[in-house]
Amino acid sequence: VIERLCIIGVGLIGGSLARALKDQHAVAQVVGCGRTVATLERALALGVIDRYALDVAEAVTDADMVVVAVPLGAMEPIFRQMRGGLAPSAALTDVGSAKTSVVEAARQAFGALPSGLVPGHPIAGAETSGVEASVPDLFVGHRVVLTPLPESDAVAVERVRRMWQTTGAQVAEMDYQHHDEVLAATSHVPHVLAYNLLDTLCALDASHEMLRYSAGSFRDFTRIAASDPTMWRDICIGNRAAVMAVLRRYTEGLERLSEAIADGDGEHLMQIFGRAKRTREHYERMMQDQTEQGLGSE
Amino acid sequence: VIERLCIIGVGLIGGSLARALKDQHAVAQVVGCGRTVATLERALALGVIDRYALDVAEAVTDADMVVVAVPLGAMEPIFRQMRGGLAPSAALTDVGSAKTSVVEAARQAFGALPSGLVPGHPIAGAETSGVEASVPDLFVGHRVVLTPLPESDAVAVERVRRMWQTTGAQVAEMDYQHHDEVLAATSHVPHVLAYNLLDTLCALDASHEMLRYSAGSFRDFTRIAASDPTMWRDICIGNRAAVMAVLRRYTEGLERLSEAIADGDGEHLMQIFGRAKRTREHYERMMQDQTEQGLGSE
Numbered sequence: 001v002i003e004r005l006c007i008i009g010v011g012l013i014g015g016s017l018a019r020a021l022k023d024q025h026a027v028a029q030v031v032g033c034g035r036t037v038a039t040l041e042r043a044l045a046l047g048v049i050d051r052y053a054l055d056v057a058e059a060v061t062d063a064d065m066v067v068v069a070v071p072l073g074a075m076e077p078i079f080r081q082m083r084g085g086l087a088p089s090a091a092l093t094d095v096g097s098a099k100t101s102v103v104e105a106a107r108q109a110f111g112a113l114p115s116g117l118v119p120g121h122p123i124a125g126a127e128t129s130g131v132e133a134s135v136p137d138l139f140v141g142h143r144v145v146l147t148p149l150p151e152s153d154a155v156a157v158e159r160v161r162r163m164w165q166t167t168g169a170q171v172a173e174m175d176y177q178h179h180d181e182v183l184a185a186t187s188h189v190p191h192v193l194a195y196n197l198l199d200t201l202c203a204l205d206a207s208h209e210m211l212r213y214s215a216g217s218f219r220d221f222t223r224i225a226a227s228d229p230t231m232w233r234d235i236c237i238g239n240r241a242a243v244m245a246v247l248r249r250y251t252e253g254l255e256r257l258s259e260a261i262a263d264g265d266g267e268h269l270m271q272i273f274g275r276a277k278r279t280r281e282h283y284e285r286m287m288q289d290q291t292e293q294g295l296g297s298e
Numbered sequence: 299v300i301e302r303l304c305i306i307g308v309g310l311i312g313g314s315l316a317r318a319l320k321d322q323h324a325v326a327q328v329v330g331c332g333r334t335v336a337t338l339e340r341a342l343a344l345g346v347i348d349r350y351a352l353d354v355a356e357a358v359t360d361a362d363m364v365v366v367a368v369p370l371g372a373m374e375p376i377f378r379q380m381r382g383g384l385a386p387s388a389a390l391t392d393v394g395s396a397k398t399s400v401v402e403a404a405r406q407a408f409g410a411l412p413s414g415l416v417p418g419h420p421i422a423g424a425e426t427s428g429v430e431a432s433v434p435d436l437f438v439g440h441r442v443v444l445t446p447l448p449e450s451d452a453v454a455v456e457r458v459r460r461m462w463q464t465t466g467a468q469v470a471e472m473d474y475q476h477h478d479e480v481l482a483a484t485s486h487v488p489h490v491l492a493y494n495l496l497d498t499l500c501a502l503d504a505s506h507e508m509l510r511y512s513a514g515s516f517r518d519f520t521r522i523a524a525s526d527p528t529m530w531r532d533i534c535i536g537n538r539a540a541v542m543a544v545l546r547r548y549t550e551g552l553e554r555l556s557e558a559i560a561d562g563d564g565e566h567l568m569q570i571f572g573r574a575k576r577t578r579e580h581y582e583r584m585m586q587d588q589t590e591q592g593l594g595s596e
Contacts, residue, residue, distance in 0.1 A: 124513075172511075185505075187512065190516055190520075192559075196552050196574070198575075199573050200551045201577060206476075211577075214484035217489075219582075220518045224519055225578040233567040240562065249498050251553075253494045261541060264538065279496040
């Protein structure tokens, strides 16, 4: 059981984590921390947190578990502000979608990495945001990737792991650079591609009319472009090395594809489309197996 | 009422059209035509067609309406083969996803464009294919775009329009080059982008593991990459000018985006992502309005 959980950033993810742990009687007290009193008062009224502090150092004092659930760009100042209050024995984790930048932010803020730090990433989300949208079952069947560091204390890793398992999530461990490469390929770059498609379309003449005649497949393909621009700006910049590496490969592929189309090279197109379709089918089977094993997807 | 409807290519689209018209008692007789006896026998057994011919000229003889529902790459030979049988008074339409190449194929095959020719494109489809998957309500609430030519006879246009309206579709008219630009932007290029993403991923190390940790949004984004490679090869080559034009714009945008990411230019990213998100929201509202008006999407 967690004695005192401090959640910095009580939104969809932070709020859902608190709700899940409370439902499972896995936490005695939840302290919220955030920039705006109104949000924290709402979280309090909803029973998501038990009390709150606006000052980060005060909020983390005496907490045995601290979860930072703020945008990537806000990690470093938050880490800096908690220095005076964080107990050396506290486990410290986060929910950022890119991990290299979180590790860098911690190094900058703390000097040496605290042994309690175990970066993490719940691969779950929703179209909604804010503490009002938080639900206790948000993580059930979802993956949470932990990226323990050489400096991480084994006890802290185990406590963070158990916390997430309590929410119903499937916890995996990965090297943090590898996490960032994986997420760049399957999440960050797809978002960039979808944003770029809609931005390209809106610059074309008759874009309004174009959208009217779009097929339903366009709706699925572009859904992720409705995501929060601030969050994705932070992710793109925070994970820029891995995102750029995948984008470079993607652009090279697109150039080869464009050439094949320009040349009317049907054989080459069949090779590419066929390989892509087989990869998609392999993926779909894997997802279906996971669903049967009780692993959901966002 | 159509006296004799000839459907060349009795698959999902051709079969569903026949079923819809039969259900509405809008056709007296349906003649099927295709390359394989087995498919035509199945269509006959399912009651989708009333008889069939393997020879195209024979199949179209005495038909007052001919619908060509074959892949784009097969249009020209089909047009050539029907020359001996097609009645001058017959309306002739197709269901191809790109129209410039159909018009070119007709010009090549017939010399001068027949006045009965009214190219068309039902914007409907399904993950399935084949006559077994055909259903009478496939087109209900979907758009069908007709692209009449200067050579097209007004009576033929009206008859093709009425045929599609009978299936429950919403019929619109558009210049054929414009149709191809619109579809390149909202359907053809998105397919190319999704195929290219999966082809890029499958070439990366650890691609299998990457897919395992993908979020649900990846599943939506890549669904179209499960489409039939042959069909999309034909569409990319058949609509190559318009596809290349959109791809060029897309690539330019992606280069600007990559630069902004490399430079850590958050302001630029916010502009692009924000504009894209607003376009996506505008589109989503439009789709919802259409749904309320009874217009479905694929």
